[in-house]
Amino acid sequence: MRALRIGLILLVILGGLAFAADRVAVGMAEGEIASKVRSSQGLDSEPSVSIKGFPFLTQLVGKKLDRVDLEMDTYTVQVDDQTGTVDDLVIRLDDVKLENNYERAVAARASGGGVISYAEMARLTGDGDSTFGVSFGYAGEGQIEVRVTVMGRAVGPTMIGDLDVDGDLVSVSIDDIPSFSDIPVIGSIPGIEDQIRQRVDQDRQISGLPSGVELEGLKATEDGVTLSVAGTDVQLTGAASE
Known part of the structure; x- marks a missing residue:
């Protein structure tokens, strides 16, 4: 009985360590993606990046992330020859394939939107x-x-x-x-x-919308005009493949 109790305690400890390692890894990956997205999209600041799904390390080994969310408080677009601001731009990327030793990420689908006040x-x-x-x-x-x-x-x-x-x-x-x-x-x-x-x-x-996504629709709301965007085969980071 004592041995069983010790075994269960060890399993809990190992499970906790594995969970912690997974969360540390996902945090590091989110920071890396944010930096690369800023560079590839020419943004003034890094977007907020959230990698969904658990465990992350299993997805990393399989070189495919189930879902990645990008959020930007403000995003600059061109409206004719003027510079305009889109607030609270959120883009959801699904089935993100990691290529070239994780240097390139391509999402099968993208959807989301923001608001022009x-x-x-x-x-x-x-x-x-x-x-x-x-x-x-x-x-x-x-x-x-x-x-x-x-x-x-x-x-x-x-x-x-x-x-x-x-x-x-x-x-x-x-x-x-x-x-x-x-x-x-x-x-x-x-x-x-x-x-x-x-x-x-x-x-x-x-x-001037993020590379790979296009304007799909507009809707008037109390906060402003909501823009809906979507795209396929959206390159998130890295150079184009040969």
């Missing part, structure tokens, strides 16, 4: 004129609320816009822009309705 949308829509602008907000049911602003203050009627996406081109389309002729100050601006449509209702190209 309504304040950021307003900034990107502006043309440097601090007097006249456009603000955005959530109108419910996946639609955008659009308001004209004068000196940062919303004036006139609320307009409702729909989000459209075609490849890497996105737009907020407004069916009808009401008359602003009776609105003080703004109504005296020649062609104000055409100016509103020009600022809002036009295609804008989003580029």
Whole structure:
């Protein structure tokens, strides 16, 4: 009985050591991946990396990780010729193969997304004129609320816009822009309705997403416009194979 008890204690100790070794190894691997992703994607800082699945060492021996999650608090994209910011970008990578002595990692599938805030949308829509602008907000049911602003203050009627996406081109389309002729100050601006449509209702190209993923869709939420991205055979780290 004493021998059995000692044996069980040893098994528990060995199991604890194995678990600890596995967690240390996964932590080191996450740090290494974060560093390589920063380099390969040209990021300003390292993303947060989380390797899922247990045990990690078994996955490492098999040269295939079940799932790797990347998270970036902010990510820079290009919107036409302007620099835009995507907040809380999260990308899930599934079935990640490790190649070239673990120097290269390629995910079979990728999915995820981030948010462009309504304040950021307003900034990107502006043309440097601090007097006249456009603000955005959530109108419910996946639609955008659009308001004209004068000196940062919303004036006139609320307009409702729909989000459209075609490849890497996105737009907020407004069916009808009401008359602003009776609105003080703004109504005296020649062609104000055409100016509103020009600022809002036009295609804008989003580029500079992480290598291997493409824009799949847009959805208006209370926090902003959510971008959905996806890709296949996404190279996470390392140089392309010969």
